[in-house]
Amino acid sequence: MPNRPTDPPALATRLAGVTSSIVRDLLALTERPGIISFAGGLPAPELFDVEGTAESFATVLSTGARAALQYSPTEGNATLRAIVADRYTALGLPTRAENIVITTGSQQGLSLLAATLVDPGDAVLVERPSYLAALQALTLAGARLIEVPSNGDGVDLDALAELARRHSARLFYTVPTFHNPTGRTLDAHQRGRIAEIAQQVGFRVIADDPYHELRYSGESLAPMAAFCDSDHVVSTGSFSKILAPGLRLGFVRCDPTIKPGLVVAKQSADLHTSTLDQAAAAHYLATGRLSASLARARCEYGRRRDALLAGLESALPPGSRWTNPDGGMFVWAELPEGWDAAVLLPTAIAHQVAFVPGASFFASAPRANTMRLSFTTYDPETIAEGTRRLGLALAG
């Protein structure tokens, strides 16, 4: 009788239940014919610059294929790192290429920062609610998550300072611009105060900013790290929302204290990000096509946001509230107290419409009456039909 190998650790097993159900079910939903799913967080594929992207891959593969198919440095493609640094500098945050590490999507940036900046048991502050996959990456690294009260305008700054002191927090994780899941943006005052508190109390901020270029209204803001004259704010970013998520290209902007550990962790994680995808992205960005592609996406996504906001007026029951984001991909809705979005989801699916129950985005004490709705996937007419169905489902 062979001995069973000892079981995998409790942590992975526990998380296995959580995520596979949420993410796989939602992916399955978006693939089911007939359903209008506000659940996913997928950019619209019809807005990808397929022609430009294909041209860049063809150029790299016809002019420098051998290098583009070979192993490459862990930190990433030097040209791409310089372009990313220049883009930060243009946003008001002076940055050099040596402060940039290319990652396999910004999710890898979060995962590597969690692995290198968090020791098991460390307190990490997160917004309430916060991005599900970041909560997971931090939990896998052994973080003890502490929720900071937040509202439509941003983070409760007094609570942030108090909780950071009380728990000797190592990190505060935030999505400053067009937050996932709520859509809210931290204004300049909040950005400055958060950076100050981090300096005063002595913790780092991970400013996860994948959506900031998807602005449809309001004034652009400098990255949070620009409000900080020290190394207390680490930034992560992504090409997923502006070029193509399938390429898995993200980046971390970090200081020389953090970078060596981050590079070791990245080497251990996957040696480096796809050499070819990085080279093609660097070529694409150098062509200057991104501006036109982004302008087109901003225009179309803005119409889609407006369609969702208009549709929610009649879809959600009286007493509901929802956010009015200036950009990004998500609207966050609160149904009246006592409603449970998870209970309503099957009815919605029966009406051929879907959303994410908000409970998944809370590190503790989930608020059952919340939901996240993405507006990027469908054209305005389909969104209008989706909200009509949602109204029928919630009235049913």
Added chain:
Amino acid sequence: MPNRPTDPPALATRLAGVTSSIVRDLLALTERPGIISFAGGLPAPELFDVEGTAESFATVLSTGARAALQYSPTEGNATLRAIVADRYTALGLPTRAENIVITTGSQQGLSLLAATLVDPGDAVLVERPSYLAALQALTLAGARLIEVPSNGDGVDLDALAELARRHSARLFYTVPTFHNPTGRTLDAHQRGRIAEIAQQVGFRVIADDPYHELRYSGESLAPMAAFCDSDHVVSTGSFSKILAPGLRLGFVRCDPTIKPGLVVAKQSADLHTSTLDQAAAAHYLATGRLSASLARARCEYGRRRDALLAGLESALPPGSRWTNPDGGMFVWAELPEGWDAAVLLPTAIAHQVAFVPGASFFASAPRANTMRLSFTTYDPETIAEGTRRLGLALAG
């Protein structure tokens, strides 16, 4: 006066010194003009099937670009998983697509297995010497590494069983075929006995097998998992050595007990591997071009191995020994007792030739008189010149 953020954990900091020096220095060496470096582990870029790869990318981007640029399932491209499963089945290890998870290089497979199968403090058995980046991934996961004595023929099986029992080992990590760094291959008897011991004692084996298709002499062997009628052997594999390392495409073959945790860890690590790179690889493999490309690589690499082995005869001092691998990329040399390869390296570099001092491949008590030499990067004539220089350096 702002408070400094607390320092990153000791682990990452400690590893930072180790790896950046080794890997960056070696990469830098291979790029320095004039030097002949046996240090790298790079496949020969002139043997990449550039034309076929470019055609596959062009086809995917002209026929299915929107899907290929979009987010995709964490487990990987369904077609690619089926192809990988069929290749295992053809090797004598019946496998279904659902047992395959595509990873961002096989390095990610190791890293995810370490994260999901090792709790901090767990004993993990490794060969002596073993693959450097695997030692790192296991160490980052908190493993306590226990070395199993090994020799030119393979692992000391009695010691494996005894150490596994004594330390209640969770895992044994091995490279069964054309081992990195030694080049040795475990024969059928060793494979069978290791699988049996794992079953009897109750630990899992990670059989990391990226080189097995690079065989230049001798008979092909079934994967280690084929010698085991249970779930005790998990396999990792790679397209890096047969298609192109820059694409970062690897895979894990695992049982249903492990897979859910692995998929959660992968989702947290990078959501999924490049959709486009996976789709292009699946297309390329379906064209059937790989066989011809691999045949060409095997023929050329065999000549390069022979050139290195011939050159070492006169390059290494009397009393040296070295392995005679049937495939892969590496020869392992032992200089006479008392020699120190790390001390000799600067002299070698002054003679425009390089190698990796073997000490880096030991989890403890490094043997200073060892070195790893890669034979895949240069043509036979250049290898002959490299060994001539090596002889001068060692005689110097």
